[in-house]
Amino acid sequence: MLLLLTLLFALFQGATSAHPIFDENGALDPRAQGVWYSREKGWILEIDERGVTRWQDTQAGCYASPAPDESTPMMGQVEYRLFRPSRNGQSIRLNYLPGDASAHFERLDALPQACGAEDLSSETAVFDVFTSVMASHYSFFQARGVNWDALVARARPQVHDGMGQAALWDVLAGLLEPLGDSHTKMVGLVNGEPRRAQAGLGTTLPMIREGMGEGAWLNGLVDQLFNDVLDPGAELIADRVIVGEITPDSGAPIGYIQIFTMGGFTHEHTPGTIEWSQAELAALSDMLDDALTRFADDQAIILDLSNNRGGYDAVTRAIAARFTDETFLGYRVSVPGAPEADQDYVITPYDGVRYTGPVYVMTSDVTVSGGEITTLMLRQRPNVILVGGTTRGAFSTPLAKPLPNGWYLELSNEVFEDSEGHVFEGRGIPPVLAFDIYPEDAPVAGHKAAIERVVAMIEAG
Structure with missing residues (x-):
């Protein structure tokens, strides 16, 4: 913990925007002390020398968040570490990680008397x-x-x-x-x-889980790529990313990158910590530096997100920055009824190795969350073509709302839209050229056939 706090302090001691709530010695920044309310989250936070206490403010009552147990999702186990105070001290914006989405909180004079006043566990x-x-x-x-x-x-x-x-x-x-x-x-x-309890998984995943099983399916897809699709020298990195090339009849190579999750590239740090965030982005940067340097003269790149399960939003923006030579509005996030929550995410071209030739992004109904956010950004670029299936249509970072009995409810409260105001929640992002990547009668072989179809498109110009 001391190492984490020391790193955090070093990162932000000179910053004018984001500051650590607690310094490297565990001392509370007095500007963060108080009782704070977020309308967009329905949270009340008590921040004092003891730490951060989170209350759930609902129309049915106000109660302290139950202590996490083995079933608690990660969002129920992390707490805010950074804040940006307003000039008058009556509001703050809180962040879990640098560059992450921030939440707006207003100062309250005291914790409302209703909080903790009744037992809500029945x-x-x-x-x-x-x-x-x-x-x-x-x-x-x-x-x-x-x-x-x-x-x-x-x-x-x-x-x-x-x-x-x-x-x-x-x-x-x-x-x-x-x-x-x-x-x-x-x-x-x-x-x-x-x-x-979770629904809305599309058609492909339930089909696979009821049939051959997800483990056998994924292993079959990976084996097929290395044995039948990619040139010798392809790599599986951190069990999350596959990088290789395909040399078609023309002899002009095509780069191939498949990303299964937007994160999970390192295992050295606790997920959700500052160190973890830095390590994830550094590992991604190294992977993309190597891959895009290797693909610099390739006629095109296939970015395969057809089996991407989402992850860390900062990773999605770092990927988008590698495939553009212009600054653009990647996406906008809003919360209905809470205009203070509106945030724009502008993508600046990466200051290093990039690829701005033709990029073919493969998607399916497995593509979800961070995979869809990446797709939402890249589809706006003139050098990108979407192919495959319509994405899942679930973008919002889940809002974690623990219930009084210890169960955890996560729900979609954020609206993601592209630079033109298009919202794809519930309907997914459609491809320019539609075809089934994981057909029911050939969920492994169909992936190879889909890649071959994209290669033929590239070859045809």
Whole structure:
């Protein structure tokens, strides 16, 4: 911890914008001390010498976030480390990591008396908290064709105190199912057993999981690339990235990069820490330096995101910066009803090795989250062509809302749009040229056929 704080202090001691909440000695910056409220998050934070205490402010009551357990997702285990104060001291913006999205908080005189005033752990109270949190913060009921109030009205008679954890779980999970949103889910322990309620995984992943199994499928895809598709010398890096070349009949090589996740490139640091963030971006930079130097004279690059499961947003922006020679607005993020949350993400060309020749981005309904954000940015570039299938349509960084009984609800509250205002939540980003990459009758061989089809397009000019 001391090393982390020392690094954090060194990074920001001279900055005029972002500052560590606690310095290298654990001392609190007095400008961050106080009680802070975020409308966009429904959070109240108490920041004092003891640390950061997070309260969940809902229409059904205010309660402290339960202590994490083995089922708690990562977003429930990390806390803000950086802040930017306003000039008058009445608001701050908080960040988990440098360059990460920030959240706006307003100063309160004191913690509201309602916080912690009542026990909200009963089945009816948890139901009320759950439904009110969704009503207040979920942004896509209309886009996904769901009448939330009607769903809640039908479910409410099923809920009563004493019904038990399993029955309550089934009711809440049933409310999430119609949304078909893979970024809106619930995880927790039910009678000591881990449970997960998540829908909207598209067609490919459920097909694979019900058939050959995801492990056999992924291994088959990787083996096929190395044995039948890529030239000798291809690399599998950190089990997350494949880099190689394809030499077609013309003899002019084509670069190939497949990225499975936007992160996970290193294992030296705890995920969510400053050190982790720096190591991830440094590892990505090294990989792209090597690959793009190798591909500098290639006739095109295939960037395969057809099996990308998302990850760290800063990684997506670093990738986009490698395929442009102009500064452009990559995307805009907003939260309905909270204009203070609006943020623009401008992409500046990377000051180093870049590739601005033809880039063919392969996508499918497996492509989600960070994979879609990368696609959203790159599709705006004149040298990029999207091919394959429509992406999943789940962009929002999940808002973590722990429930009073310890279950964790994550929901989509952010709206991502491109520079022209297009929003693809719920419908996905369509390709310019559509074809199935993972057909049901050949989910492994179909990937090879899809790459061969892209190679033929490149060769044809």
